[in-house]
Amino acid sequence: MSGFIGIISSQPQETNTALLDLSAIAIASCCDDYTGSWHSHQADLRFGWLKTSEDTAEEHLPFSVDENLRIVGDVRLDNRIALVTELGAFFEAINSSTPDSYLLLYAYKHWGEDCLQHIAGDFAFAIWNEQTGNLFCARDHFGLIPFYYASYEKRFLFTNFYHALKDIPDLMSELSDDVLQDYLRSGQNKRFDQTIYKKIKKLPPAHKLIYEDGETYISRYWEIPSHMEPIRYKTTKEYVSHFYNLFEQSIKDRTRSNKIASSLSGGMDSSSITAIAKKVLNENYGDNHTLVSFNIAYTQLVSEKEGYFAMLISRHLNIPIEQYIAEDYVKNVAQPLTTWIPEPAGVPSATAESQILSDTTTFSRIYLTGFGGDPLFEFEPLSHRRLSMQGYWLQPFLDNLIFYKTFGHLIRTIGQKIRKLIKKEPINNDKTPFWFNSSSVPDRYSPIKPNKDTPSMRSNFSMTENPYWSWLFETSHPGFTGKKVKVRQPFFTLDLYLFILALPPHVLYQKSLLRMSMIPYLPGEVIRRPKTLLFGNPLSQNLKKQEIQDRLEEIITQSGDFLAGKIDVPNLLAAIRDPVYADMSYTYFLPVSHVLLWKNYTFNNFTNLK
Known part of the structure; x- marks a missing residue:
């Protein structure tokens, strides 16, 4: 586990060092087993290490294999033994105790950007090429490790450590309206590439980033394969x-x-x-x-x-x-x-x-x-469509036959399809409560699916x-x-x-x-225990308490003009005690409360974040 931050700048600036000194302190508050740094007239890299593996040597980053390529990263690789064996044939320095981040740099030196086709695990990293002035970054397939970046004042800043950005002037001074709306409605950031701050972006999962000559290039390096041979065993x-x-x-x-x-x-x-x-x-x-x-x-x-x-x-x-x-x-x-x-x-x-x-x-x-x-373990129906597109026309039919034979749901499934044909269920696309400003609500907004083309959680x-x-x-x-x-x-x-x-x-x-x-x-x-849901919703039950409802009203009433243009405050206050919304109160009210509590603490304690 590591924390890293870096600045790339075409013009050396003393302020870069001062900014990263503060950021390095934030990283070291968590990652204090080793701290490292390296800088040149173009780049300044900082690193903190928190030991989580007993089977490798200490991880001293920024690390270089040739005094030209240098890596900082938060890297844990899957199947590292196979990677050690493969790369060990080309680099004598590699052995069973070589840290994961070092292996990744060797992989980059050997395969270049195609190294991403040879690795998997939890990672976010940046590799700096001092000779060419090229920065190569990537984030793992699932986004298990974050990667944040910002371009400002002819500088490119990057990190995996959100707290490390707190003391950088003006970086968090403006909020993103889109992400703020996401938090108010659903309690989460529903953007792959955007933080709640306008100036700070996220690298999406399974994407790589190249920064060169003041330009940023982002592209996807992996996606769910469109062609995948089905696995069908006999037993x-x-x-x-x-x-x-x-x-x-x-x-x-x-x-x-x-x-x-x-x-x-x-x-x-x-x-x-x-x-x-x-x-x-x-x-x-x-x-x-x-x-x-x-x-x-x-x-x-x-x-x-x-x-x-x-x-x-x-x-x-x-x-x-x-x-x-x-x-x-x-x-x-x-x-x-x-x-x-x-x-x-x-x-x-x-x-x-x-x-x-x-x-x-x-x-x-x-x-x-x-x-x-x-x-x-939730089978995706799109898999059957993919099989048909690959030419496995009979396979979906055979799969369904085995499924019905195993679990005996054929009659029930046919009945469900007939009922759908006879009585088409009405579609209600308006899932946003009435107290939200309609002009700020995206079309077909859903708190579960960010858009109609994105798979649901199931x-x-x-x-x-x-x-x-x-x-x-x-x-x-x-x-x-x-x-x-x-x-x-x-x-x-x-x-x-x-x-x-x-x-x-x-x-x-x-x-x-x-x-x-x-x-x-x-x-x-x-x-043998089946999947069991809770008997009731504890968050909704909790919000029925008088003292919590009083506190919610107080928080919202004191919000000033922060919610202006987004929420009709009188309607929201009236809804808090309306029994119609009691069972879903955690969905409707908690996100708003969380935003306001966060805003209060942030604005009261950090002048540069207002």
């Missing part, structure tokens, strides 16, 4: 074996340390990751390892059994579990922020997740989550094509949270993802593939 055992090998390798690649923290919700996703992490740690370190699981449970606002199942799994795996009561945190949902976050992504003190990250730092620097399990295609996921990764990065812990996502692995996309629907349905592969590792009660 279920073959599917399970193939999946398990990829899944275990993903967890091995993300647990190169003997001290690991893991989310344990009680569902299949995080439970599977925790179970295999335990197996991997046992094999690699024996008894000399620490694995602690973390669970969040509700006891009052809703009825649920996640805590029970998490306890069951922890006993089965013989690992400690720390349980957090959600009500202890959600009560703070309308309280002022006590620390700054770069974008209005919520109230940290109102989430147990924030406390978990803080507690993780006391013993580990790696926290595993089960995010991505739901969409990964699709494995969404893992690369819906901006929710890259935004989630950005807001959990240490450069955003300020926490000295790296959150890792084993389900977001390129090899695993491409394998799943090539599978038939019957092995994905209700996570059948995952359940079968976990039979040796999890209790049968967990394996």
Whole structure:
């Protein structure tokens, strides 16, 4: 895990050094195992390192292989052993302990920009060519590591560490109306390439950036393949074996340390990751390892059994579990922020997740989550269309036949299609509450899908094509949270993802593939447990409390003219206590509250951010 920042400028400026000195302090607050810097008359590069791997040498960046090419980056590579073997044939300096970022620079020296076709993992990096004045940057396939940049005053600035930009004058002085509207309506940034600040941009996932002669060139280096050979095995055992090998390798690649923290919700996703992490740690370190699981449970606002199942799994795996009561945190949902976050992504003190990250730092620097399990195993109907376009005309029919034979849903599916033909459901494109200014609402705006061509969250295609996921990764990065812990996502692995996309629907349905592969590792009660939603919405229940409604009204009333042109404040205030909106109050009111609380803290504490 690393933090980096750099400035490229055609004219040497003393202010560059002063600006990056402040930014380097912000990076070192999290990444303090090593700090490095390098500068020339064209470039100034800064770096901070937080050790998260026990199997490689120390990472001293900026690193150069020839005193010309230099890299700074936040890099963790998948399948590094194969890459070490391949590149070791060309570079004698490479061995099994070569840091990932060094391998990446060697890969660039050997393959040039095509190195991106040979690597996968979590990464954002910048490679500076002092001789040609060329800067080459890229962000990983899923956007697991952020990359921010800005062009201003004949300088090009780039970083993965959002907090490092806070002290740079005027960079955050103007807000983006589009992103602000996104936050007000949905509580998230729905743009792949834009931050909430006009002058700061994001490099989208699976994109590369070249800066040369004062010009910036951005292009996509990867997308979901349009032609993919379907994987159709004769036996279920073959599917399970193939999946398990990829899944275990993903967890091995993300647990190169003997001290690991893991989310344990009680569902299949995080439970599977925790179970295999335990197996991997046992094999690699024996008894000399620490694995602690973390669970969040509700006891009052809703009825649920996640805590029970998490306890069951922890006993089965013989690992400690720390349980957090959600009500202890959600009560703070309308309280002022006590620390700054770069974008209005919520109230940290109102989430147990924030406390978990803080507690993780006391013993580990790696926290595993089960995010991505739901969409990964959700078969995308576009896959059948793709098969037909590739010439596999019969395959979709055979896949459906096996699916219906396995799960017996043929009659129900036919009935559903007939009902749709007989009675066409009305389409309501207006999903925006009436208190929003209609002139500022984009056509067909949806809080789930950023536009009509983007996959919904219930699709494995969404893992690369819906901006929710890259935004989630950005807001959990240490450069955003300020926490000295790296959150890792084993389900977001390129090899695993491409394998799943090539599978038939019957092995994905209700996570059948995952359940079968976990039979040796999890209790049968967990394996057989269906996907279970909470019995009620805890956030909506929480917002029905008188004291929280009073606080929301106070926050909105004191917003001044900040919401002018965006929201009709009197209508919004009236809606807060309207029972019609009670069940969806967390969707309608919390995003507005989060923006205002963030605005208040930002404007009150940082004069250069007003």
